[in-house]
Amino acid sequence: MTKPLIQVGDEIREMTDEEHARYLEIIKDEVPTTDSPIDAG
Amino acid sequence: MPVPDFSPGEVLTAQAMDSIGLWLVKTQTIGATVPSVVVPDAFSADFENYRIIVSGGVASTNNGLNLTFGATITGYTRTGISMIHGSTTVTGVSQQSQTSISNIGLGTTNNLSLAFDCYSPFSANRTIVNGFGMRATAGQSVNWLSGYLDNDTSYTDFTLTVTSGTISGGEIRVYGYRN
Numbered sequence: 062m063t064k065p066l067i068q069v070g071d072e073i074r075e076m077t078d079e080e081h082a083r084y085l086e087i088i089k090d091e092v093p094t095t096d097s098p099i100d101a102g
Numbered sequence: 103m104p105v106p107d108f109s110p111g112e113v114l115t116a117q118a119m120d121s122i123g124l125w126l127v128k129t130q131t132i133g134a135t136v137p138s139v140v141v142p143d144a145f146s147a148d149f150e151n152y153r154i155i156v157s158g159g160v161a162s163t164n165n166g167l168n169l170t171f172g173a174t175i176t177g178y179t180r181t182g183i184s185m186i187h188g189s190t191t192v193t194g195v196s197q198q199s200q201t202s203i204s205n206i207g208l209g210t211t212n213n214l215s216l217a218f219d220c221y222s223p224f225s226a227n228r229t230i231v232n233g234f235g236m237r238a239t240a241g242q243s244v245n246w247l248s249g250y251l252d253n254d255t256s257y258t259d260f261t262l263t264v265t266s267g268t269i270s271g272g273e274i275r276v277y278g279y280r281n
Contacts, residue, residue, distance in 0.1 A: 065137045065138065066135070066136050066137065066138070066268075067136065067137075067138045067139075067140065068132065068133050068136045068138065068139040068140065069140040069142060070130065070140070070141075070142050070143075071130070071131070071133075073133045073134075073136060076138070079173075080138075083170075083173065083175050084137070084138055084263060086175045086201045087168050087170060087175055087201050087202045087204075087263045088168070088263060088264075088265055088266070089201070
């Protein structure tokens with residue numbers, strides 16, 4: 062399964078397993094809303 | 103010290119250069135459709151405190167920019183307020199033990215916006231931030247958030263991770279405040 066992209070400096074590549082695990086932790090519970098994004102997370 | 107008044111071709115003295123308070127450390131261009139951007143070599147012993155500005159560029163959808171340092175995803179605290187263009191309602195937030203300082207920056211299909219001061223990221227003590235982000239769109243949000251990282255780790259880089267979708271284009275500029 063293709064992992065999301067990550068940009069490190071000027072290089073854009075697929076995330077490593079470790080980066081992907083971190084990414085999922087960082088965005089978990091984030092529910093973007095139109096009117097009050099500060100409440101998300 | 104008087105404000106420097108440089109002339110074309112002038113040989114600048116160390117004293118004049120040392121009086122410059124804000125120094126551009128680096129500029130990093132955000133690529134196309136990326137959900138996460140690492141800015142390496144942003145912090146060093148050269149400066150204690152920094153100003154980071156993200157401008158230009160767009161998001162694929164309404165989203166937020168979550169800030170992390172190094173590979174750390176524990177121990178973030180954020181406290182601040184949010185308002186919506188067209189409303190006087192103020193919404194407050196204060197959260198501890200987070201995986202990032204979330205939504206410190208904001209994005210829309212019109213713009214990306216984040217500016218924050220960062221105190222002592224390279225020093226082996228608490229890293230503190232004070233930031234601002236807005237969606238330049240009617241009915242959308244403006245956030246003012248402060249936070250800190252509950253450890254004494256020294257960091258050289260930071261990461262912006264979007265809450266959903268991707269971001270494209272624009273510049274991340276890192277400035278160091280002269281010690």
